[in-house]
Amino acid sequence: MTASTATDTATAVLRRCREIVTPGLRAAVARLDPASREQASYHLGWTELDGSPGNGGGKAVRPALALLSAEAAGATAAAGLPGAVAVELVHNFSLLHDDLMDGDTERRHRRTVWAQWGAPSAILTGDALLALAVEVLLEAESPHAARAAWLVTGTTRELIRGQAEDIAFERRTDVAVDECLAMAAGKTGALLAVSAEVGAVLAGADAALTAALRTYGAELGAAFQLVDDLLGIWGDPAVTGKPVLSDLRSRKKSLPVTYAVHHGGTAGRDLARWLTGTGTDTEPELRRAAALVESGGGRDWAAAEARRRMSLAEKALAGVELPDVTRAELVALGRHLTDREF
């Protein structure tokens, strides 16, 4: 499969899945109390602050995985719908709380909920989305709904662990690469893993298939985080929507940075000094730091590790029976999400 074929397939899959999940997501959000509903609708991109219609939400990658996972089990996408709605609600619960914790006033060039309505609103609306996610899943017409809900709540705690570690790492100077990978497995991998599994669980798939799908999602999550960290340094601001060299500007101990610090010899030691120093954020200085990450091997390692993780993801799928079309769609979606330019 060429990169452009993967993109075409992935784009079509994402569009199809978004059409299936959006009515379910809207029906779920309509059940919220008025304040949470208003803020969630804005956050999801359905309405603007003046009440006019929004430009729609994000790519909805997690719902797409959930729907494909039902199809992987030989069921219809509809069988995975409560799972798709639930993982998107959990994802947005975490975004609402993370934006507040990180003090981010903008997301995708729009004001964040806490910046607009205040911290209590972001806390309460996030809480409501988490509770609603479980409710929706427990209402699924599947004898496996309770197991799916249990997986999602366990995943939520993994996500929380990852975010707590991420915050703790900001105050530490000795974070190892393995710790960083474990943090990303919680913060990014856990929800992608359960997304890739939940539809199959609802459809009553056997343990071999759900385990393979879970591994696919977890490895995709690791690859995605590595690529995201590369884009945080070398990404084109026009594509990422973030300032140039943004993760260096914030002195983020991302995966390529952490690798270079520990395994980059002289360049790594220079980088470590720069990270704890009080240098200015001029572009030449940030470019010099990026060069240290690169000469310390961080860029090459992260790119190779992302490829290795994606091949583990695809290998997991190769070991189980699933419809050819679904396998191709999962592979295309994974490649599309991790073959970004950096």
Add this chain to the structure above:
Amino acid sequence: MTASTATDTATAVLRRCREIVTPGLRAAVARLDPASREQASYHLGWTELDGSPGNGGGKAVRPALALLSAEAAGATAAAGLPGAVAVELVHNFSLLHDDLMDGDTERRHRRTVWAQWGAPSAILTGDALLALAVEVLLEAESPHAARAAWLVTGTTRELIRGQAEDIAFERRTDVAVDECLAMAAGKTGALLAVSAEVGAVLAGADAALTAALRTYGAELGAAFQLVDDLLGIWGDPAVTGKPVLSDLRSRKKSLPVTYAVHHGGTAGRDLARWLTGTGTDTEPELRRAAALVESGGGRDWAAAEARRRMSLAEKALAGVELPDVTRAELVALGRHLTDREF
């Protein structure tokens, strides 16, 4: 039943139930990520900031209701244990988030989690307790575990609605008594209602019994809030642990205040002016405001309404079959919680 008999029975019930629920609660909290575990253990009163053992937690009213509700259905208290653990976790999730939203730096003369560890910690630990509550309930060895979990997540959204309204009311001057009661039904009543029902649900009780227990918990919740609001004005600081006249100091639109404003004639109008004014918080001025609530009928109404709600609670129990000893314990517990001095 005399007041002192009710107190003796209630004290014994609370002690017995605390002994049953504490090991389950400790086992649940032990599953949390290290940061959440440390903060939850402190918040629950099990450890102090220096790592020494704490003086134990609160009364654990909600777990007691959950265990009694299993017994009401003819099962053992143990059948209600996952429900008891879950409602206590949800209660503490809401306390962690509420303390942050309300900016309270102390709870029961101890620093609050957000004041000690920062806002992100209180948010994440609260989130983790909510997710864990559902997990524990879904692991219950009952064919009705999923229904119990669904009830608890719906209740959580009611609780969130109540808290959101409470915050919104602070900025309004026209809050009606009915709105105030509806807010309290969410913020206080919903979790007591599900606590009184969840054990019976897990034990497979019929709809008539679970509905009666739910009504008992909801009415107890209303009575409890009315009494709490009375204590917030006329309570003895040595008993309540709050400053004298504390709810007037904070200009809280509590139930007796709201009643007096709307139905208290001249006194009510004077009170409304005082609430929106910029007066000082001297004790004579606060005492004058308390006198306006009283002459406006707020104190008598709240006391009578609390009694009426408790009699509705007891009436709900009178209409269904349950073991005599459990009925007596539920009645005694309710009276103990609402027969406080004010």
